[in-house]
Amino acid sequence: MTAARLSAGGSAIDRSRPVSFSFDGRIVEAFEGDTIASALLAADIAVVGRSFKYHRPRGIWGAGVEEPNALVDVGGSQRAAPNTRATTQPVCAGLVSTSVNASPNAAADRNAFIDRFARFIPAAFYYKTFMWPDWHLFEPRIRAMAGLGKVDPNWKSRGPAEFAEQINHHCDVLVVGAGPAGLAAARLAAAAGKSVMLVDEQYRPGGSLLHRDAQIDGAPAAAWVEETVAVLEAAGHPVLSSTTAFGIYDHNLVGLNQRHHDGRPDTLWRVRPRRVVLATGAIERPLPFADNDLPGIMSADAALVYLRRYGVLLGRRVVVATNNDSAYEVSGALAAAGAEVALVDLRADALPMPAGVSPHVGRAVVSALGRMRVEGVRLDDGTTLAADSVVVSGGWTPTVHLFCQARGKLAWHEDRASFLPGDTVEGIAVAGALAGAVSLSDVFGTVERAAASFAESKTGLPRSTGTEATGAIMPAWPVPGAKGRVWIDYQNDVTAKDVELAARENFVSVEHLKRYTTLGMATDQGKTSNLAGLALMAGITGRAVPEVGTTTYRPPFTPVPLTSFAGAVGGELMSPVRRLPLENVHRASGAVFQEYGGWLRPAHYGGTDADADAVIRDEALRARGSVALFDGSTLGKIEVMGPKAAEFVDFIYYNTMSTLKPGRCRYGFMLSENGVVFDDGILIRLDEHRFIVSCSSSHVGAVHARLEEWRQDRFGRDAVYIHNATAEMATLTVSGPRSKALVEALGLGLPLDDAALPHMAIGKGTFGNDPVRVARVSFTGDRSYELSIRADRAKPLWAVLQESGKAFDAATIGLEALMILRAEKGYIVIGKDTDGTTMPHDLGVDGPRQKRGSDYVGRRSLFTDVATADYRLQFVGLRVADGEAPLSTGAHAIAKPEGAIRSQGFVTSSYHSPILRRPIALALIERGATRHGETIDLQHLGMLRRATIVAPCAFDPEGGRLNA
Amino acid sequence: MTRRYSAFSLFREGIAGQKGWEPAWRSPQPRKTYDLLVVGGGGHGLATAYYLAKNHGITNVAVLEKGWIGGGNTGRNTTVVRSNYYYPESVALYGLAHRLYESLSDELNYNVMFSQRGMVTLCHSVAELEVAARLVNAMQINGTDAELFSAEDVRRVLPNYNFAPEARFPVFGGVWQGRAGTARHDAVAWGYARAASRLGVDIVQNCEITEFIVEGGRCRGVETKRGSIRADRVGMAVAGHSSVLAAKAGFRLPINSYALQACVSEPVKPILDTVVLSPGTGVYASQSDKGEIVIGGGLDRVPSYGQRGNLPTLESVIAGLLEMFPAFGQLKLMRQWAGIVDVVPDSSPIIGESPLPGLFLNCGWGTGGFKAIPAGGTLLAHLLATGRHHDISRPFDLDRFATGRLLDEAAGSGIAH
Amino acid sequence: MQLFPCPFCGPRPETEFHYGAEAGNLRPDGAEVGADRWAGYLYMRANPKGATREIWVHMTCGEFFAMERDTIDHKIGRSLALGENAE
Secondary structure, three states: OOOEEOOOOOOOOEEEEEEEEEEOOEEEEEEEOOEHHHHHHHOOOOOOEEOOOOOOEEOOOOOOOOOOOOEEEEEEOOOOEEEEEOOOOEOOOOEEEEEOOOOEOOOOEOOHHHHHHHHHOOOOHHHOOOOOOOHHHHHHHHHHHOOOEOOOOOOOOOOHHHOOOEEEEEEEEEEEOOOHHHHHHHHHHHHOOOOEEEEOOOOOOOHHHHOOOOEEOOEEHHHHHHHHHHHHHHOOOOEEOOEEEEEEOHHHOEEEEEOOOOOOOOEEEEEEEEEEEEOOOEEEOOOOOEOOOOOOEEEHHHHHHHHHHHOEEOOOEEEEEEOEOOHHHHHHHHHHOOOEEEEEEOOOOOOOOOOOEEEEEOOOEEEEEEOOOEEEEEEOOOOEEEOOEEEEEOOEEEOOHHHHHOOOOEEEEHHHOEEEEOOOEOOEEEOHHHHOOOOHHHHHHHHHHHHHHOOOOOOOOOOEOOOOOOOOEOOOOOOOOOOOOEEEEOOOOEEHHHHHHHHHOOOOOHHHHHHHHOOOOOOOOOOOOHHHHHHHHHHHHOOOHHHHOOOOOOOOOOOEEHHHHHOOOOHHHOOOOEEOOOHHHHHHOOEEEEEEOOEEEEEEEOOOOOOHHHHHHHHHHHHHHOEEEEEOOOOOOEEEEOOOHHHHHHHHEOOOOOOOOOOEEEEEEEEOOOOOEEEEEEEEEEEOOEEEEEOOHHHHHHHHHHHHHHHHHHHOOOOOEEEEOOOOEEEEEEEOOOHHHHHHHHOOOOOOOOOOOOOOEEEEEEEOOEEEEEEOOOOOOOOEEEEEEEHHHHHHHHHHHHHHHHHHOEEEOOHHHHHHHHHHOOOOOOOOOOOOOOOHHHHOOOHHHHHOOOOOOOOHHHHOOOOOOOOOEEEEEEEOOOOOOOOOOOOEEEEOHHHOOEEEEEEEEEEEEOOOOEEEEEEEEEOHHHOOOOEEEEEEOOEEEEEEEEOOOOOOOOOHHHOO | OEOOOOHHHHHHHHHOOOOOEOOOOOOOOOOOEOOEEEEOOOHHHHHHHHHHHHHHOOOOEEEEOOOOOOOOHHHOOOOEEOOOOOOHHHHHHHHHHHHHHHOHHHHHOOOOOOEOOOEEEEEOOHHHHHHHHHHHHHHHHOOOOOEEEEHHHHHHHOOOOOOOOOOOOOOOEEEEEOOOEEOOHHHHHHHHHHHHHHOOOEEEOOOOEEEEEEEOOEEEEEEEOOEEEEOOEEEEOOOOOHHHHHHHHOOOEOOEEEEEEEEEEOOEOOOOOOEEEEOOOOEEEEEOOOOOEEEEEEEEEEEOOOOOOOHHHHHHHHHHHHHHOHHHHHOEEEEEEEEEEEEOOOOOOEEEEOOOOOEEEEEOOOOOOHHHHHHHHHHHHHHHHHOOOOOOOHHHOOOHHHHOOOOOHHHHOOOOO | OOEEEEOOOEEEEHHHEEEEEEOOOOOOOOOOOOHHHHHHHHOOEOOOOOEEEEEEEEOOOOEEEEEEEEOOOOOEEEEEEOOOOOO
């Protein structure tokens, strides 16, 4: 045994509540409050993972989010979570953890042999090889080797109850980090009457005060921590633990991810504070020596965390290696806990040696000894020290990530061997170690400055009354040409030699270094490694560290579950479908629904997948034979009114609309400014200054937006008013030879004879007490009536239509049958029979383009070179030989000039027409309008067909049925 | 010095401690004059320099890069290479790039890891399937590979997709391009830089352009932070900043700059074998050789030159991804970033001489510049070397906005706008 | 997430807004406008890096307005209802 749980101590654990979980198939005993890492250490499990590339054995380095080595796949009683940091995941009964990137397990990984070939596969080796004979021969094996944890493909979120919560929060002051600086800042802000939020990524507030010696206001710091949290919470200020501020975005929106330890998914907080205080602390760095990655080598601060919070003593014989003052307290504590401690300090004139610690000052560790775990170190004077663990402190890297995300600039401080915030960012203050403070008194000094903008009074600012920490440091960066393998990025296996190789090959900019060697690109994002890499590059290239620069700090600070970002947004909550007022009535009638342009609409009534075609054809046939009932409620109904309404619609439409008489309708196109047909539909003129734009169902929102834009931009708010009434009214269509008889039977109280209500006219009737607008417009080519009524009164009208319709053999038809009916007539559907280049003259409507004098949207674009070109795709019908099957929609007409095949257009709509008993098709064909009668070749998925170009209208070309 | 990359040279250098490799590219001081200048040291600019040297024998060329090579969109994209385009002009352009990618590792002696894992663009309705058929037929007619996938075919390549009956975006089929895939983006820039440098091209980093030298109405060079540099012709390939340089040269471009975000998950063992795009969610994803799920979505809502991510777009992209692949709910987001893309009204690039004679454009690639690097380089090199269009670049000239002869792929897919 | 000031509704999250166009791009009317001028109106943009003035629409209230904005750091300046513009 080396590492072991002491018989007492450990502020985080509850020894009365033992918990067992498994790691790599082995049962591990722990206490409630343990992390997986502290429990593995207590069980003396040294090798907890394998590195990404060389499969080196790796042990626990840290005690927090910076952990590069100890990643496990978590499952069992916990939500499945690959690549979880063992240092931040609390244990719980039934938790199953598995080391990543190791097979069968971390201790005995069958890919460990790769490390022996490391010299042949240095940084970026893959750019130099695997080219012959072909990358594709090598790639599958490489892919299988890559990746860390495993995703369970059968994992399913257990439904909406498990969606991650997302909370928007506003406060005056958001304090990030609940160490001494953050706690003090939050308390000052609260005392100043501000609303405060205090967040910390650890399991409880306190930060370094949870394990470092400190006295505040004459009492142990722990008491002050508890009191401060109590004061904040009592005043209603949220204090969130296990909560990581992962990103600062535009306008200082801060993203938080809160972890729960009760099986719930994490919570995303979007916090919009007036001010942010960053008290994010600092992260301890490793020291550069050969094989500094061996299991059993740990951050000195982490060793103290495990000792004081978890009652785990890392080893019996411990070497502490340092270049700064912070490891002295650790050495003393380890010795006091019973370890035999040797302290190796790079500096000759160091602090007084703690009791029981054997000193090796002015010495450096040059290499670690051991294979699967550390067994000692060799010093630069050649002596070796035996050890079962080595704890190191290479200095502290302030956690500047959030500050830099907020576009803060850094300044290099040689005396501290670190970057610190170098300018100010509006709305953001920094405090504590991030502001360069080391001693607790300095920390509170930075808090006073940070709080200046929101707390006038310093009442409540604590005083440090204990021994003050000191921060003297002699930089210890990796140096070029060092012997052995000095590891810089533990997870991605980047050594000092790799950095040297990058420099040799001219990858000397910091971003090139990162990308070429992958330094800092692992899941820890280089929290412990970036600075060492930079400093080494500076050393190699003879530059100062700040000349090399820093890489961009990108969110998130630590990996955040995707579920937090998604929240409840999924399914229809992500993209709602629009629904008909009569949806349930249609369902009761056996309607089969499909989504069309965002609307859920009946495709057909009754039938199964197998006989859908037959059902649709029957609907279409009955519509031609008697009368069809159709729910057309999705049609746009945008009201345009006001003194300039007529002028407005003239400008909006391609066709002149101001000549329309009240009570009449006209079909027209709306163009985009680029001349392309954007929408088609009926314009209804209700009276002199009032129109209804009846646009396509799927374009209502876009048409409304365009109308508003032109209204506000060109006509003014007082001249025209626009109201989208689409959802207010239901529109029920009655179409077919017997439609007039059926509408008459309804008794709507308006004359229906053709003189009073001709085709393209509207009338006003009533149904019960409700007005009904009756429009004689047709999308089937048969006499048709569109009955528009308040949406909430559509149900009884539909019921009467159904009931009265029985006497007329009425057929209720879905959209699929309607599509056949309109295609028989050659009526277009924008976006289906047109594309984003189709102009009105391509559809045979050239009059306004030739004749209109007034301006309208898109006019000038109808006269460009391309608009007047002779090769335009024009709208036509296609006819195949009798007995043949319908063409495929999407088939291309092809031509073979000089042998090279090229497209001459394509089929846009194709159906079997039940009334004509033959296939019909619509198409856009190059110069099609001039080529009626010509037979062309069509290609679909490699198969060729022939068809003859005909007029688009295949049924009742004279249009007699409109009035029949 | 070891120049050639191979398994053998790696082995030899392994024995020798990797100490014999020469710099991947030289970093000389810029000279006062060159025959030709290329502004922008991203993939397109470096490829232009390489093809000038290789195809045209012109090596008295400098590539001027504001920061470090490959640091713009070349190093920020989601690495997809495909040529599934509708119009013959587009297929000619992207098809050229696609073919060059297939032999690029050999050509450059640099493994760009072009991984032809295939790409499927999903169809979520019958209507989308019909448009897909139109696209597949066009691609086949225009001579590039395409298949129309059934729902079952999609299930075969994307077993982890959400095929649940209640899925918001059900699968009716898809468009499959088997030759599509991903390539290692940095390697493309570095590979071209190395090859161009070896042929004699000067690559000058940290050399920002402050203005163009204009004499007699022609562009005669550039002023830079490292002095003035003159040349007979200047090409610019500065995706994301094209309008800024255009303003310096005194003209406007039909470009709006937007941030396009991307993100990666933590690396996991293989779970996604192909590139997938869902029009319903607007999300596309692939898994890198390192194991990260590489995720992209739509543009940000706000025109921007700020190269940073934000929450609203990220949230909707991730929600879309989880709608497509519920099991990815186990994953964590590792990194989020943004690049600035040139958004052109017809989403096709602009290649040709600018309104300032002597200055040639390669811009407007929108979200799809990476896949076109070899073609963009070939065509801009042709323009710079000859002063004339290559047949493939002619339709992409800036003059198309006045003639109306736009090449709008979205329009070809039935979207009027 | 940025906050944009709608002149009618006050500061609201960016997701409620839709970008319209660069401000000041006036439409040349008529069929006789030169091809280049028309293309300039339709397509050519200053697309400035830094301070700019743009037309936005607040989709929840439907109103278009002009807003000053910086395209690099996303700082927001004044927002004015159409017709309020001094220029």
